[in-house]
Amino acid sequence: MKKTMIAGAVGALLALGTGSALAAAPDWGKVEGKDITAFYPGVSPLEWIQKGTEHGGARALKKGETCADCHSDEAADMGKKMASGQKIEPTPIAGKAAFIPVKVQAAHDGENLYVRFSWKQPAASGAAKMDDKNPVKIAFMLEAGGKVDLADQSGCWATCHTDSRTMPGADEAKTKYVKGGSLAEGKFYDLHQWRSGENKGFDGYVADKRVMEGGKALVSAEGKKDGDTWSVVFTRKLAGGEGDVKLESGKAYNFGFAIHDDSAAGRFHHVSLGYKLGLDTDGHIKAAKQ
């Protein structure tokens, strides 16, 4: 907490010092980071995690535990099991990275939220490219108030279903969705993505289906690779339009992210468990005002 406060104070001083009144990303060297392991999830959609005969944690989920309560320490091991095909992966890709350790940082300045992801590029599998335009894509989702069923517990899993595209036997036109998805009722996930090949940010949402564009919150998404380390910064207005979660200081939001590494598409990504992003409040990731 102290560190965050100091970092916040230093950030504010720096901003004043440079006289920058424009939306400017914070000095990331001074923003506390949270290390989160994104792992290869195999075929583990929302239906699977709730099935007691398959997932021993289904009972815990019913009792209200979160995925991270049980699995945050073992994400890398889970990734190994699934990437190797030992568990719930009918078509393992030889050489596919099992997990990616990611540093997540966040800050805000009262107008914009800044989220930065950095990670070391894993070795390429050499497998056929699923998305030949984009070697890397990264996306994060936000949900407010736990209005979506299981959003408070399962992060992005609430959008991931057994009949979504690239799942075994699924319709290729069927995207992610949430149960009872409705923008009007606030039952949706806000979605932001950056694609390396197209070098472009996307601002969409997931409600009754996934929509990639049309959001009003995303200001910019910029990524670069220094040596073998990627860093991607999203700048997003706290406010927004339809399909954007409106962020307020003092509140925490459901947060999860995914990396499509190695030119992957669909479910062949690395995902984080569900975490909380707190704006000036407690959360796994804290976005303090700069």
Add this chain to the structure above:
Amino acid sequence: MSEQNSDNSKQENPGGLWARLRRPSKKSLGGLLAVGFVVGVLFWGGFNTAMEATNTEKFCISCHEMYDNVYQEYKETIHYNNRTGVRAVCSDCHVPKDWTYKMIRKIQASREVWGKITGTIDTREKFEAKRLTLARREWARMKSVDSRECRNCHSFESMNKEAQKQRARKQHEMAVEDNMTCIDCHKGIAHHKPEGMTEEDEE
């Protein structure tokens, strides 16, 4: 008089078998007790030795039904092979330790002998077809005795949850809270889970 005489003669005849049985000397009484004791010990010892013989892993896997199916699966598990070198053999989990319960289980096992004779699971296909029924029977037995055989070695009290992985710690804390028993969660810990299990099996 003559009657008395004859009575006397009976009494005075120490060689009479009947009399010797009816009024054994102290020596022979001691002898009888000693022989009885020895025979009893031998019988009891023999009975228990024979019963213990049926409790060995060797005995259990002498039937191909056990050797080819459940034994092969068990060999892949931590109850067979682990870092500390402690093994739980078939009977440790499937036969009660307490004598009375052990006897009851052994008598019930006569049904398994009948199954062996009639060949109810003598092929892989027959075994797989019956596996869920057999597993459910054993799960019900374990649940009805609060996983007594598991608890011969394991207990919540002696568990150091701090040393457990995050997931195990969480699950065990919930199990204590909800008064659950080992087999509620640990089905398939030593053998593959049967096909066709339902959500009720995991309740």
